[in-house]
Amino acid sequence: MTRKDRRFVSPDDVETLVLPWGRIKWLSEPGVTGSGIMTTGVVDLEVGKGHERHNHPDCDEIIYVTQGQGEQFIEFGDGKVDTRNVKSGDLIFIPADLYHGTLNTGEGVMQLLVVYQSAGPEALLKTLPECEIIPANPTIKG
Numbered sequence: 162m163t164r165k166d167r168r169f170v171s172p173d174d175v176e177t178l179v180l181p182w183g184r185i186k187w188l189s190e191p192g193v194t195g196s197g198i199m200t201t202g203v204v205d206l207e208v209g210k211g212h213e214r215h216n217h218p219d220c221d222e223i224i225y226v227t228q229g230q231g232e233q234f235i236e237f238g239d240g241k242v243d244t245r246n247v248k249s250g251d252l253i254f255i256p257a258d259l260y261h262g263t264l265n266t267g268e269g270v271m272q273l274l275v276v277y278q279s280a281g282p283e284a285l286l287k288t289l290p291e292c293e294i295i296p297a298n299p300t301i302k303g
Contacts, residue, residue: 229271
């Protein structure tokens with residue numbers, strides 16, 4: 162089985178993207194599972210940091226808070242902004258094209274499971290100059 166044919170993926174199996182606000186491990190994306198129709202990753206946001214305002218053109222997103230607490234905003238097309246406090250167990254649905262952002266307001270790491278309806282948005286992060294890529298654990302065979 163090649164890396165692109167994985168059906169079972171551990172966080173040690175994938176590279177880690179390190180950004181000024183935290184870390185991301187893409188557990189399912191074209192280079193890991195071969196799926197071109199969805200992307201799934203685990204995001205760790207450091208205390209007091211988060212994703213700034215951004216959007217994903219033509220791509221719905223689901224964010225599930227697995228640990229911690231924070232503030233989530235979604236900016237609608239009419240300019241209205243809905244900001245909510247979120248915590249472990251909460252799910253946020255973000256329709257395609259809407260600007261949004263997440264801020265860790267807790268006292269520890271805020272962990273999110275993120276799912277994009279299509280593959281592609283995750284690739285942009287790797288191109289950012291502030292992105293450091295730590296390779297997957299070399300002892301893991303793939």
